[in-house]
Amino acid sequence: MITFEQVSVQYHESAEPALHGVDLTIPEGELCLLVGPSGAGKSTLLGTVSGLVPHFTGGVLHGRVTVNGRDTRTHRPRELADVVGTVGQDPLAHFVTDTVEDELAYGMESLGLAPDVMRRRVEETLDLLGLAELRGRALTALSGGQQQRVAIGSVLTTHPKVLVLDEPTSALDPGAAEEVLAVLQRLVHDLGTTVLMAEHRLERVVQYADQVLLLPGRGQTPVLGEAAEVMAHSPVHxxxxxxxxxxxxxxxxxxxxxxxxxxxxxxxxxxGRTPAPATVPAPARATATVDRLAVQRGPVPALRGVRLDLHPGEITALMGRNGAGKSTLLGSLVGLHRPTAGSVRVGGLIPHQTRPKELIRQVGLVPQDPRDLLYAETVAAECAAADRDSAAEPGTCRALVARLLPGIDDATHPRDLSEGQRLSLALAVVLTARPGVILLDEPTRGLDYAAKARLVEILRDLAAESHAVLLATHDVELAAELAHRTVILAEGEIVADGPTPEIVVSSxxxxxxxxxxxxxxxxxxxxxxxxxxxxxxxx
Known part of the structure; x- marks a missing residue:
């Protein structure tokens, strides 16, 4: 179904090819999992299948990629739309309409399908992905995980022969991820759809893969084989x-x-043995206090009676299904949401009543998409702006970048960084003001295991320096490895709060x-x- 013939891709600004020597075939009706460290060329390889590389990304494509007999060099993405469906890492960048139902129908309208066919497929897809209750909702009002499911659904309605997915479960809670993977399996097994999927959360998907395609790194030959054979020597597992x-x-x-x-x-x-006890920070006065907090977002009660204290040196994992209120709670701590009832205090300040220049010295938020914090043309300009905004000594932010992100050139545009690199840059921007409370929303989204290990070290160092760290995450492995304490939210309420081993083992x-x-x-x-x-x- 997908054939690569000596495929290499060279971008103009890069000294080395992003892909080199890909020569293999992915059969029809199989789920092929694409793995490899960050920067190995996974997104580039996916782009060669959809036609985005080189038609939209630039660069030079050597060799040939054919999908269902169509050469992607001579067929632009719109000419492959009935054969290849693509879902990227960023759902919002994928959307072209305003509501869930309209988004599911848009691709079929573009292909000129009959209205009765469109209506039937929309209903089928709403049921497949558990979106029926959200059909009339605005896309911007959905949680990150809900947006991801809609993005996948908008591709499924066109019934493509090949699905290309880049991190499809990265924003989903464990239950929602299982639902999406079950749908993908059904498409592969029952309809013969070929699925090519890149995913860093291998613990979720590797058991479902018919084959694994490993990109070891630039300059090394790709390996395609049975999952167990490839995992035996894969650097990421x-x-x-x-x-x-x-x-x-x-x-x-x-x-x-x-x-x-x-x-x-x-x-x-x-x-009869037990793990070595984790180092627990000494009791200290809370640097942030949430007391009986309620927040209403439109007609929806997002938080109800939440009580939470954050202490210096403590790392807290905030978990719960998509839409449980995790991002709303983080936003309330930085003043993005006005409480309907209850109160929030950070370092003695009331966030929604405090000027941002004062607040950033007490609390900093790295959002789900780090690009929300990055607006300058170069890394150097981002660092200079962070120093000015925080009234820090010139060079403070750049020193943090050197520690978190070694080897990055000052002239690099933030959009040209990988997901992990953008996260590190955004974290450096936040840390420039030395806030006592650091908030991270889905910090491991888009990170491979090596980048996640570096993030763990950074957050442990911050806790050792008496920062209070709160991270909202669906990554259960991260919480188990890093968090002293785990809090679980459901329907805007805290349903569990305690030491991580007690909470996660029982769930x-x-x-x-x-x-x-x-x-x-x-x-x-x-x-x-x-x-x-x-x-x-x-x-």
Whole structure:
């Protein structure tokens, strides 16, 4: 269905090709998972299939890519629209209408389908993706995860033969992600749709892949093969694979179920042992206090009676399904929403009544899309603006960038950075004012495992410097590894609040892979298990 013949892509401003030597075929009716470290060329490869590369992105395409017999060099994206459906990382950039139902119908209107066919497919897609209750809602009023489902639905209504997806579950809670992946499986198994999907959250998707296409990095030859074979040597892999590698399982398990079937001896070795206790910050006076907070967003009560204290040195994970109110709570802490009832105080200030210049010294928010904070033409200009806005010494922000994002040229435009690099730049902008409270909304969206590990180190350093850190996330692995405390929101109310091990182990939805494999033991991460086994062998 998709054939790459000695494909390479060279962008004009780059010294090295973004892709090199891709020569392989993806058969019809298979789900192919595209993996590799950030900067390996995954988005470029997806673009060659949809025709966006080189017709819209520029650069030079060597070799040939054919999709259902059509050469993407001679067919522009609009001429491939009936064959290839594409969903990018940013749902808002994908939308062309105002409401859910109109967005689902737009692609079919462009193809000239009959009204009765359009109506039937819209209803089918609303049911498939659980969007029926949102059909009349404005797209801008949806949560990030809801927008992602609408973006996927708008592509599905045209019934393409090939689906190209870039991080399709990155903004979804675990339950919504499972729904989307179940739909994709149904399309592959029942309709013979070919799915090519790039995803950093491999713990969610690798068990569903018929094949895995690994891009090891620039200058290295891509590898296509069975998932277990590729994961055995892939530099990026989910915790279940890391655990299998650590204890020598062969073949490697790809799902929690497969790992549990083989984990009885490991559970016996770990029986009676507990992970080394995490360092808990000493009790301190709260730097931010939310007391019985209620927020109304239009007709919808977004928060109801929320109580939350944030303490210096403590990292808190805020979790819950899409639309639970996580982003609203973060926005309330930086004054974006006026309370309907209750109160919010940060460093003694009332956020919605405080001038931004004063507030940024107390609290800073890195939003879901870091581009919301980045408006200058170069990295150097962003840093200079951050220094001015924070009344910091010139060079303060640039020094932070050098620490968080080494090797980036001052003249680089923020739009040319990867997702992880943009996040690091936005975080540096926020940290320039040295706020006591740091808020992050879905910080690992678009990050590979290496970039996520760097973020973990950065946030731990910030906590050690007595910053209070609150991160809203669907990444259960991040919460298990990093957070001292986990808070779960549902329908605008806090339904759980306590030490992370207690909260996530008891939750089927929010437990990490290791906790599910080694249940009922208290283990959350692979490093905890490796450390315990090493201590056992050393005795």
């Amino acid at each position: 989910p915790p279940v694979v890391a655990l299998g590698r650590a204890v020598g399982w062969s073949p490697l398990p790809l799902s929690v179920r497969d790992a549990r079937r083989r984990a009885a001896p490991l559970r016996a070795r770990l029986d 089927p939805a929010f437990a990490p892979q290791v906790a599910k494999i080694l249940s009922p033991g208290p283990w959350l991460t692979v490093p905890q298990v490796v450390e315990a086994l090493a201590a056992e062998e050393a005795r």
